[in-house]
Amino acid sequence: MCSEEAMEAGGLCCSRQRQVLFLFLFWRVSLAGSVFGRYSVTEETERGSFVVNLAKDLGLGDWELVARGARVVFDDNKQHLLLDSHTGDLFTNEILDREKLCGSTEPCMLYFQILMDNPFQIYRAELRVRDINDHSPMFQNKETDLKILENTAEGTTFRLERAQDSDGGLNGIQNYTISPNSFFHIKIGDSDEGMIYPELVLDKALDREKQQELSLTLTALDGGSPPRSGTSTIRIVIVDVNDNAPQFPQAIYQAQAPENSPVGSIIATVSASDADSGIYAEIAYSFFDASEDIHSTFQINPVSGEIVLRVLLDYELVKSYKINIQAVDGGGLSARCTVLVEVLDTNDNPPELIMSSLSNHVPENSPEIILAVFKIKDRDSGENGKMICYIQDNLPFLLKPSVENFYILMTEGALDRESQAEYNITITVTDMGTPRLKTQHNITLLVSDVNDNAPAFTQPSYSLSLRENNSPALHIGSVSATDRDAGANAQLTYSLLPPRDPRLPLASLVAINADTGQLFALRALDFEALRAFEFGVGATDRGAPALSSQALVRVQVLDANDNAPSVLYPPHNGSAPCTELVPRAAEPGYLVSKVVAVDADSGQNAWLSFQLLRATEPGLFGVWAHNGEVRTARPLGERDAARHRLVVLVRDHGEPALSASVTLHVLLVDGFSQPYLPLPEAAAEQARADPLTVYLVVALAAVSSLFLFSVLALVAVRLCRRSRAAWAGGCSVPEGHLAGHLVDVSGTGTLSQSYQYEVCLMGGSGTSEFKFLKPILPNIQEQVLERNSEENPTIQNSFGFNF
Incomplete structure (x- = not known):
């Protein structure tokens, strides 16, 4: 590379071994706090050539460019330079061709930005591509015919077609020469565009009769080192006198053409007139001193002078054309005019969106963070180039404008993945032209999870x-x-x-x-x-x-039916069987006894039913199925046996049903004073053992006692029946602590309410046999329960019964 001062002074180059030309970086602080830098590189420099160290020029540390995510973005969206973030060096990423990048524009400037995050900052910069002399001058026509009247006065000038050189500056065309001759010399003229053109000046009068034509060589030289050249042959034909040249009514024509004009459209029409007649009045139109771009874009009808469009126009590439038209009559005289074609912009370019950085994942519950940085541009101009940028309204994101048409897409606040785990963001860029054109860029954002929800x-x-x-x-x-x-x-x-x-x-x-x-x-x-x-x-x-x-x-x-019913009364613990005394005068329905049973299960498994399984005399006694009460079924007669044996079956309602049985002994007596009669076998044995005197004394005492007891019992029975309204059970029970012959059968689960019965025993029988059971007052029940709970706490705690 060569320095800018060296290039302007004469193009002195640096060492070929290094092949690297660079300029020092000049920075200045802009209104937004960014630094503007100018760099320079020579075209055709090898790829990877060093340009400048950005870290040193920006005053940054070695690793600060990496930490802040520095990157280079060009306006044309091409990566002409490559930034090594670790060293801060800026290298060429390709071989730059100034002519392809800028054409004839001089100086050739490429604009780019240096973007950095954390914090976000933009530095504007420009890269100038220096020209080298890598193109030779070229004439559009290798041979040009020039007709000159023989009576042309000395000093007359004829403008020649200039050569084209893709290089610029000092490497462009600097001089024209012509081969030695005795009639003409070259004069250099300056055009309005600042370019030089050759003019052929007549030094000596021509004589067609002596020489009808001349062939000269026109040479164009550029200012390169070494200089390059190009040649064209000028064939001069000396013609007879034609004293009237064509004339255009105006020297400059102005025309306008929209850039969307179809191919074949007539852009403008020129017309010239000639006062001569015959062949000298025939006019032919052609382009004069036109560039290759003019020839490829337009064509002219040589007869009508219509300028026709050959290709589509593009306002973004070329905004105007200057076309030089020449009209030549049959005698070789000519006239020139200029057609200025203004290309009108149409809204034919949609906006562009250039993404600089993008993050597709963001953790939920995070504060405001930057998701994307992008730039928008529109190649159109005026209203067609004005743009607006926006996203959907129903998204928790913000779109903030920055400098140089840069925008920042960021979260509005913390996101909740459980509410929405994925967002589809559409960035829309719309211009203000007619019709409006727009560009959309879709971003899929995934919200990553954090543990913010308890199970x-x-x-x-x-x-x-x-x-x-x-x-x-x-x-x-x-x-x-x-x-x-x-x-x-x-x-x-x-x-x-x-x-x-x-x-x-x-x-x-x-x-x-x-x-x-x-x-x-x-x-x-x-x-x-x-x-x-x-x-x-x-x-x-x-x-x-x-x-x-x-x-x-x-x-x-x-509950499962895993407990069989348990009979509490009468007891069946292997002791002497319980015998119930029933007077023969008992009426039907007389309560003989009550079978009390419980079931350790609950619900239906504890619902008990009672059934008379066997009886000594069927039909004499019956058992109530729901409460286990054994009652007489009919009146007792003298012929009924004195002793009866009843087997009662207790069954629950479980699946399968479980059951238990108990045996009752019933003794029919004529009166309550009748003593207990021993079994016949025991009496016979006792009679054989005792003397006769003892028999007589015992028999007399027994008969007397039985008679007296029967009379007392009969009186007591009648008194109890009369006072039944006052005493529900017929037996006088004092208040206070109950005697041990009271039995509590409450809470068995087999009765509709709690019952307590008084056990009235026969004289001499102790507590082994019941005489009859009668209900007692409810207020005595609590004393019985308290006493029995002290005597047998195991049964009370397990089943809720006291005995």
Whole structure:
């Protein structure tokens, strides 16, 4: 590369071995706080050539460019330079051709920006591509015919077609020469565009009769080192005198053509007139001193002078054309005019969006962060080039304008992945032309999860049930929780919480599957020992930090019919059988006894029914199915046997039903004073053992006692019947603590209400046999329950009965 001063002074080059030309960077602070830098590089410089160290010029540290994400963005969206963020060096990314990049424009400037994040900052800069002499001058026509009248005065000038050179500045065309001759010399003229052109000056009068034509060589020289040249042959034909040249009515024509004009459109029409006649009045139109661009864009009708469009116009490439038209008559005289064609802009270019940086992932609950930085541009001009940029209204994002048509897309606040995990953002850029054109760029933004949601059980409490006597490891139910988070933040682990009651052996009762939440019974449960229990379960996710929640589980143990009925009365513990005394005068429905039974089960399994299974004399006694009362079914007669044996069956309503049986002995007596009669076998044995005197004394005493007791009993029975309204049971029971011969059968589950009975025993029989059972006052029941609970607490605690 060569320095800018060296190039302007004469193009002195640096060492060919380095092949790197550079300029020092000049910076200045802009209104926005950005630095404007000018750089220079020579065209055709090898790819990877060093341009400048940006870190040093920007006053940044070695690694600051990397930390701030520095990058270079050109206006034409091409990467002409490459930035090494680690060293801060700026290199050429391609071989630059000034002629392709800028054409004839001089100086050739490429504008770019240096973008940095954290904080966001833009530095504007420009790169000048220096020209080298790599193109030779070229004439559009290698041979030019020039007709000159023989009477042309000395000093007359003829403008020649200038040569074209793609190089600029000093490397452009600097001089024209012509081959040695005695008639003409070259004069250099300056055009309005600042370009030179050759003029052929007649030094000596021509004589067609002596020489009809001349052939000269025109040479164009540029200012390169070494200089390059191009040649064209000028063939001069000396013609007879034609004293009237064509004339245009105006020297300059102005025309306008929209850039969307179709091919073949007539852009303008020129017309010239000639006062001569015949062949000297025939005019032919052609382009004069036209560039290759003019020839490729337009064509002229040589007869009509119509200028026709050959290709589509592009206002963004060329905004105007200057066309030189020459009219030549048949005698070789000519006239020239200029057609200025203004290209009108149409809205034929949609806006462009150039993305500089983009982030497609953002964590939820994050504050405002930058998602994308982009630039918009429109190649049109005026209203067609004005742009507006926006996104959808219903999104939590902001679009903020920056400098140099840069925009920043950022979050408006913290996002919630559980509400929406993905956003489709459409950036729309619309120009203000007619019709309006727009460009859309779609961005898919994924919101990454953070552990901000605790697990939630599907219900706050669970009610489970299982039947007693279950098998160990039985699945009794499941708990389930959900977590609105994702990934590891939504993976749950279930656990049992310590029970509220420390006496509950929860660890030996229930286990939980930590992954699925399934609950299992660890051992067989007994309804009679534990009817229900409750405990807490927890669900914890695997986030950091982990979040958890709790739920309550209630387990109800269902009863199974695993307990047979138990008969409480009459007792059947292997002692002497219980004998019930029934007077022969008893009426039908007389209460003989009551079978009292309980069942340790509950519900339907504890519903008991009573049935007379066997009887010594069928039809004499009956059992009430619901309360177990044994009553006479008909009046008793003298012929009925004195002793009867009844077998009562007690059955529950479980599935399958369980049962128990009890045997009752009933003794029919004529009166309540009649002593207890021993069995015939015992009396016979006693008669044989005692002397006769003893028999007589005993018999006399017995007859007397029986008669006296019968009279007293009969009186007592009648008194009890008369006072039945006052005494519900017929037996006088004092208030206070009950005697031991009262039996409580409350709470058995087999009666509709609680009953207490007084046991009236025969004289001499002790407490082994009942005489009759009668209800007593309810206020005595509490004393009986209290006493019996002290005597037999086991039965009371288990079944709720006192005996």
